[in-house]
Amino acid sequence: MANLQQITEYLDKLKLFYKVIDLGGEVYTVEGVTQTGVDGDEIVKTLVIQANTGFVALAVRGRDRVDFKKVRRLFGSKSELAKPEEVKKIIGVPVGAVCPILIEVPLYFDQKVMNLKHINMGSGDLTKGLEMNLTDLLKAVGEFKVEDLVS
Numbered sequence: 834m835a836n837l838q839q840i841t842e843y844l845d846k847l848k849l850f851y852k853v854i855d856l857g858g859e860v861y862t863v864e865g866v867t868q869t870g871v872d873g874d875e876i877v878k879t880l881v882i883q884a885n886t887g888f889v890a891l892a893v894r895g896r897d898r899v900d901f902k903k904v905r906r907l908f909g910s911k912s913e914l915a916k917p918e919e920v921k922k923i924i925g926v927p928v929g930a931v932c933p934i935l936i937e938v939p940l941y942f943d944q945k946v947m948n949l950k951h952i953n954m955g956s957g958d959l960t961k962g963l964e965m966n967l968t969d970l971l972k973a974v975g976e977f978k979v980e981d982l983v984s
Contacts, residue, residue, distance in 0.1 A: 835935035836926060837958040843935055849969040854953065854962035861929035863895035866953065866962060875964075877946055877954045879931040881920045881938070885909025888923050892933045892954075893943040897983040907941075907980060930959045934973045943982040 835843070837853070844851050856869050867873040876895030881888055885908060893899060905912045917928045923938065924931050932955045933940055946952075949967050956963035971977070 835932065835957055837956045837961055837963075840932055840934050840957050840963065844965075844969075844973060847973060849965065849973055851963055851965040851969065853956065854964055856960055856962055859959040860962075861927075861959065866895070869962075871953045871962060871964075875949065875951050875953045877933075877949070877952045879933045879936075879955055881915040881924060881928075881931060882908065882912055883915045883919065884912045888915060888919070888938045890924075890931070890933060890936050890938050890940045891943065891982055892940065892946055892977075893983055894945055894949070897943065897945065899982055900984040903980075903982055907982075926955075926957045927959060930955045930957055932957050932963060933970070933977075934963075940974055940977040941982065942977055942979050944979050945983065947979060 860866050863876050866876055877892050878895050880891045882891055920928050924936055952967055952970055953962050953964045
């Protein structure tokens with residue numbers, strides 16, 4: 834479980850470049866983030882899924898929709914989005930603020946995210962975004978898998 838301060842301290846410790854973006858208030862959606870001037874093609878959202886085996890996080894491009902047929906083939910027939918209260922309990926931040934860095938559940942990137950160079954994502958704080966290069970993000974998250982997760 835990590836908030837913005839813990840994430841930035843961790844990134845500083847790793848000497849990775851990042852930028853914190855002020856969103857001008859609480860923002861919960863990709864559309865809301867794009868309205869602050871962030872390039873929609875660079876947004877990556879992190880969704881928490883309740884799978885048959887427990888919780889997992891899926892990092893997908895902001896405008897892409899998760900294909901639950903693919904997700905259920907990977908994680909089991911009962912896989913579904915975690916409820917907001919489950920996200921808060923498991924990740925420690927509200928839906929919309931989830932960052933793929935320092936989460937304590939298995940992390941899966943959609944293969945299309947791997948084509949991005951620059952990423953804007955949740956920061957653990959609904960009023961801030963986190964911007965960094967994909968290579969630095971992958972160093973920061975450490976362990977992850979890449980799968981085909983979207984339609």
